[in-house]
Amino acid sequence: MSVAPEMQKVFQYIDDHREEYIELLKKFSAQPSVSAQNWGMREMAELIKDSLRKMGVPAELVETHGVPGNPIVYGELNYGKKYTATAYNHYDVQPPEPLEQWKTPPFEPTIVGDRIYGRGTSDNKGSMLSRHCAVDAYLKVYGKLPINMKFMVEGEEEIGSPSLEGFIKDNSEKVKTDCFMWEGGTRTVNGPVHVSFGVKGVTSFELRCYGANTDLHSANASIVPSPAWRLVQALATMKNDRDEITIDGYYDTIVPPSEEDMEFLKTLPFDEEATKKRLGIPAFINNLTGVELQKKNLFLPTLNIQGIQSGYTGKGGKTVLPSYAFCKMDTRTVMGQRPDKVMKQIREHLDRRGYSDIEIIPGSNTLPFRGSPDNPLFKAVVKNIPDIYSQPAAVFPSTPGSTGVGFMYELTGIPAVCFGVMNEESNAHAPNENIFLDDYICGIKLTAAVIHDLGELG
Amino acid sequence: MDKPVEKVFSYIDAHQDEYIELLKSFCAQPSVSAQNLGMKEMAQTVQNTLNGLGIKTEYLPTDGYPIIYGELPQGRGRTLTFYNHYDVQPPEPLELWESPPFEPTIKDGRIYARGVADNKGSFLSRVCAVDAYQKVCGDLPVNVKFITEGEEEVGSPHLDSFRVNYPDKLKTDGIVWEGGSKDINRGPLQVTLGYKGLCYLELRCRGANTDVHSANAAIVPSPAWRLINALGTMKNERDEITVDHYLDCLIPPTGQDMAYLQNLTFDEEATKKSLGIPAFINGLTGIPLKEKWLYQPTLNIAGFETGYTGKGDKTVLPCCAMCKMDLRLVPGQDAEQAYRLVRAHLDRRGYTDIEVVKLSGKNPFRTDNDSRLVKASLKNAEEIYGMPPSVYRSSPGTTAMGTFCGPTGIPAVSFGIDHAESNIHAPNENIYLEDFINGIKMTAAVMHDFGADD
Numbered sequence: 004m005s006v007a008p009e010m011q012k013v014f015q016y017i018d019d020h021r022e023e024y025i026e027l028l029k030k031f032s033a034q035p036s037v038s039a040q041n042w043g044m045r046e047m048a049e050l051i052k053d054s055l056r057k058m059g060v061p062a063e064l065v066e067t068h069g070v071p072g073n074p075i076v077y078g079e080l081n082y083g084k085k086y087t088a089t090a091y092n093h094y095d096v097q098p099p100e101p102l103e104q105w106k107t108p109p110f111e112p113t114i115v116g117d118r119i120y121g122r123g124t125s126d127n128k129g130s131m132l133s134r135h136c137a138v139d140a141y142l143k144v145y146g147k148l149p150i151n152m153k154f155m156v157e158g159e160e161e162i163g164s165p166s167l168e169g170f171i172k173d174n175s176e177k178v179k180t181d182c183f184m185w186e187g188g189t190r191t192v193n194g195p196v197h198v199s200f201g202v203k204g205v206t207s208f209e210l211r212c213y214g215a216n217t218d219l220h221s222a223n224a225s226i227v228p229s230p231a232w233r234l235v236q237a238l239a240t241m242k243n244d245r246d247e248i249t250i251d252g253y254y255d256t257i258v259p260p261s262e263e264d265m266e267f268l269k270t271l272p273f274d275e276e277a278t279k280k281r282l283g284i285p286a287f288i289n290n291l292t293g294v295e296l297q298k299k300n301l302f303l304p305t306l307n308i309q310g311i312q313s314g315y316t317g318k319g320g321k322t323v324l325p326s327y328a329f330c331k332m333d334t335r336t337v338m339g340q341r342p343d344k345v346m347k348q349i350r351e352h353l354d355r356r357g358y359s360d361i362e363i364i365p366g367s368n369t370l371p372f373r374g375s376p377d378n379p380l381f382k383a384v385v386k387n388i389p390d391i392y393s394q395p396a397a398v399f400p401s402t403p404g405s406t407g408v409g410f411m412y413e414l415t416g417i418p419a420v421c422f423g424v425m426n427e428e429s430n431a432h433a434p435n436e437n438i439f440l441d442d443y444i445c446g447i448k449l450t451a452a453v454i455h456d457l458g459e460l461g
Numbered sequence: 462m463d464k465p466v467e468k469v470f471s472y473i474d475a476h477q478d479e480y481i482e483l484l485k486s487f488c489a490q491p492s493v494s495a496q497n498l499g500m501k502e503m504a505q506t507v508q509n510t511l512n513g514l515g516i517k518t519e520y521l522p523t524d525g526y527p528i529i530y531g532e533l534p535q536g537r538g539r540t541l542t543f544y545n546h547y548d549v550q551p552p553e554p555l556e557l558w559e560s561p562p563f564e565p566t567i568k569d570g571r572i573y574a575r576g577v578a579d580n581k582g583s584f585l586s587r588v589c590a591v592d593a594y595q596k597v598c599g600d601l602p603v604n605v606k607f608i609t610e611g612e613e614e615v616g617s618p619h620l621d622s623f624r625v626n627y628p629d630k631l632k633t634d635g636i637v638w639e640g641g642s643k644d645i646n647r648g649p650l651q652v653t654l655g656y657k658g659l660c661y662l663e664l665r666c667r668g669a670n671t672d673v674h675s676a677n678a679a680i681v682p683s684p685a686w687r688l689i690n691a692l693g694t695m696k697n698e699r700d701e702i703t704v705d706h707y708l709d710c711l712i713p714p715t716g717q718d719m720a721y722l723q724n725l726t727f728d729e730e731a732t733k734k735s736l737g738i739p740a741f742i743n744g745l746t747g748i749p750l751k752e753k754w755l756y757q758p759t760l761n762i763a764g765f766e767t768g769y770t771g772k773g774d775k776t777v778l779p780c781c782a783m784c785k786m787d788l789r790l791v792p793g794q795d796a797e798q799a800y801r802l803v804r805a806h807l808d809r810r811g812y813t814d815i816e817v818v819k820l821s822g823k824n825p826f827r828t829d830n831d832s833r834l835v836k837a838s839l840k841n842a843e844e845i846y847g848m849p850p851s852v853y854r855s856s857p858g859t860t861a862m863g864t865f866c867g868p869t870g871i872p873a874v875s876f877g878i879d880h881a882e883s884n885i886h887a888p889n890e891n892i893y894l895e896d897f898i899n900g901i902k903m904t905a906a907v908m909h910d911f912g913a914d915d
Contacts (some may be wrong), residue, residue: 203676205675205776207774209774214738215736215737215738216736216737217736219736220858221759221761221763221789222657222789222856222857222858222859223857224759224760225742225753225754225757225758225759225789226741226750226753226754227736227738227741228738228740228741228742229761229762231762231765232692232696232700232762235689235692235693235762236697236698238686238689238693239689239690239692239693242686242689242690243690244687244690246686282670282671282673282681283669283670284681284682286682287682288680291680296680299679300679300680301679303679305675305679306678307675307678307683307778308683308685308686308689308767308768308779309675309768309769309775309777309778309779310685310767310768310770310775310777310779311685311765311766311767311768311782312765313762313766314762314764314765314785315763315785316764316765316766316783316785320661320663320763320787320821321763321764322659322661322761322787322859323764324763325762325763325764328765329770331768331770331774331775333675333678333774333776335676335678357698366774403676403679403680404674
């Protein structure tokens with residue numbers, strides 16, 4: 004299991020053109036493309052289209068019809084091969100604020116030591132270019148790819164991909180593929196690259212509980228119902244102090260990890276002591292460690308309190324009986340759970356206990372997904388990592404976080420594999436976003452090697 | 462009714478306008494302790510007014526606002542003390558006032574102004590009673606003391622030091638406490654013989670040293686859930702406090718205490734309607750409702766905050782959670798003990814990491830039912846208002862009565878000039894002029910009976 008000998012030439016080309024690829028990353032990162040602020044979106048899309056065309060990829064802007072409706076950059080290399088892979092990425096970035104915390108200007112990409120700093124370098128322009136440059140290098144060396152390749156770059160990922168569903172429905176031919184190289188991925192600093200073939204879903208909602216029509220003097224607390232207590236008691240029926248979700252039937256339908264999934268947990272580089280120290284916590288939940296900790300992290304749903312507000316929370320004491328309490332929550336779901344089902348279970352759980360007055364306000368949803376380790380694209384990624392990074396991959400059958408992968412799978416049935424050029428100190432969504440230049444170059448090589456190996460499928 | 466008191470009443474009726482003018486001048490002077498607005502001027506006015514009655518006054522500075530103390534020895538066997546406060550609540554929100562809060566306005570038999578009910582009207586009902594009694598009888602039937610503080614609306618932080626530093630000034634045979642209200646307009650007078658205590662706690666629970674992405678919720682402990690689970694052990698769904706040993710030491714109401722409940726006017730339907738609630742806790746009505754209201758402790762959540770509470774959702778696992786609780790206490794309990802029981806309850810269940818901070822405490826107090834002051838108050842309330850009083854053996858609220866009377870055992874009774882819609886602490890605070898005049902008579906009559914020979 005190692006990189007194919009044919010890749011030496013391609014890797015050599017990538018090394019020889021390292022500066023050119025870094026320049027391209029700098030150029031892309033210098034173009035603001037903040038979807039939340041509608042800043043530089045079309046300019047960025049044009050830049051990518053032109054870059055792809057220059058590499059020899061026929062590319063176009065496909066207009067979308069959501070709000071704001073930023074175009075999707077679409078490109079395609081069709082050689083009539085049996086296997087098609089699609090690089091899904093996004094060109095929009097998070098807002099750069101708070102600006103005063105940046106050590107270098109967010110849209111003036113700056114190399115300091117072995118890292119490049121700039122908004123979007125890690126999320127997601129670096130990973131996007133690792134796919135595009137891999138194709139460029141492969142084409143330069145061999146003239147054509149051994150597989151068909153598609154490129155889909157959206158401009159609304161950071162605001163929840165509101166136009167993606169419409170694009171998928173309107174462009175079924177363009178979306179059709181065997182597997183997505185999804186977005187990007189991270190690595191442990193100086194440690195293994197993370198590869199995942201699944202994600203948890205996330206369903207957000209709010210619980211609201213009302214009492215009297217006005218806040219009252221707390222002298223009334225012995226006779227006037229308290230929505231704060233009511234919400235506390237309702238919540239207390241939903242999770243016990245061993246962090247087990249006690250919503251009726253919540254675990255009944257979840258798909259347990261396979262033996263193979265469990266085997267992958269051993270590859271995970273999670274430094275428990277360092278994480279506990281960094282977060283200032285004495286232990287993880289239930290004092291879990293090792294495989295048991297990872298099993299809970301990756302394969303069990305969560306029920307998280309994002310925030311609660313009721314009554315007076317300022318300085319000192321106000322003797323008030325609040326008339327209203329609410330709780331914002333998210334539940335990370337795993338394979339076998341569905342957002343509508345989950346919301347129904349919560350409603351029925353509350354109703355069954357007499358809490359039918361507690362309102363549930365649904366929020367956003369993403370879906371869980373867990374693919375198969377037999378996926379050829381996944382196998383190719385894992386196979387090539389040891390040679391390129393000098394250490395084996397850390398394999399996440401599911402990540403604890405959530406992406407659009409589950410949604411894509413729901414609509415198309417197409418699986419996805421995630422890997423990329425970030426690291427755990429990349430400060431995605433935060434000031435001083437950065438990646439290691441070497442990780443960027445290795446990401447290009449890995450993508451090229453994966454494309455090559457997939458060629459063996461015909 | 463005794464003849465001298467009838468003469469005093471006639472004098473009060475004849476001098477109504479004078480007393481109402483005095484009330485207006487007091488209410489025109491802002492005295493907002495929370496905002497340090499007009500406090501010095503108001504303290505001076507109180508002192509000048511008491512001096513005008515021949516009372517020997519002292520200006521007792523505190524770290525906050527001064528207490529105006531006064532005494533008028535009459536060589537009598539008994540001493541009666543009037544406790545009141547000259548500070549008022551902030552007038553905000555100003556836009557909801559129909560007349561300016563510090564421009565007392567008379568309309569339809571009521572006078573509107575900030576402080577007119579809480580507590581300037583009741584204070585002046587004591588002052589005017591002394592004045593009328595002196596004018597008619599020359600001297601008073603009791604020795605009189607006035608303790609008038611300027612920090613009641615900010616929690617009376619210096620009252621306990623007054624008790625400790627001036628035991629001679631506190632020495633008395635009874636205290637007419639602050640003021641009081643009515644259950645319904647033109648209804649019976651409320652006479653309050655005690656108050657619940659109050660222990661104000663803040664519970665704080667911490668997790669990681671920073672908020673983290675909620676993707677970590679499967680493995681990183683959540684202080685919000687921890688606090689919820691801890692709270693879930695402290696009260697059940699039937700509103701029963703389940704803190705270990707919390708109810709062990711309660712002194713249950715006596716037969717007389719329960720009998721008082723019969724006379725309380727509490728319009729359950731109207732209250733439910735005005736609050737927009739389908740039922741009181743546990744669907745209680747009648748005597749059981751009143752019993753719980755007046756004689757049972759509470760464990761109230763005054764505030765709860767954790768994490769993100771803005772618009773939309775933020776997938777965050779908050780690193781800290783905070784809950785403010787106020788615990789109303791009944792006889793048998795005290796604030797320090799309540800705090801300790803909560804602490805021990807949490808410790809016993811492994812919640813030793815949850816910080817419990819006691820922000821303030823006041824002990825409960827009930828006056829001896831058989832005391833002379835209680836009898837004088839109940840008798841005159843019936844005669845002056847023409848119907849038996851509503852006796853609150855214990856108010857569901859809290860005052861500093863326990864601060865003075867708990868350690869000393871001094872009997873204390875509250876009655877005053879408010880009514881059910883006086884809007885205390887709210888815009889358009891008001892009293893009926895009739896209630897003000899009756900309050901003067903009531904105070905004069907209680908003085909008379911309290912001082913009378915047996």
